[in-house]
């Protein structure tokens with residue numbers, strides 16, 4: 631390989647890098663969050679770039695308490711819908727995993743997990759915008775008031 635060919639190869643590589651970074655990497659669209667026996671999430675803020683068409687979220691319960699006593703889920707909605715979803719979820723009961731069946735205000739939600747368990751979901755960001763204010767929360771009775779945080783689409 632002569633000097634010029636080497637240089638051209640280097641430029642070609644740089645070009646490929648630029649293409650890759652212009653679309654969201656799978657990593658940027660993957661989120662992890664941990665909940666514990668003290669009724670806490672480990673973060674109050676989650677966001678993904680607007681280029682993520684699909685988001686993968688993994689919820690881990692790092693505690694040891696059983697799901698019936700200290701179950702957690704991760705529910706995503708517009709901020710304005712959070713309280714209503716939590717109230718209706720509590721009424722729906724444990725059999726419904728504290729999310730009312732067919733609740734169209736819910737953008738995405740995980741099943742309930744107990745201590746030592748982990749669950750992953752993926753959901754579409756279709757219809758979500760950087761301008762809208764979203765919240766994530768746990769809809770287990772009594773948890774949403776403290777187990778919540780903001781979720782944003784970064785434009």
Ligand SMILES: [Cu+2]
Pocket residue numbers: 665669700701702703768769770773777
């Ligand atoms: Cu909870």
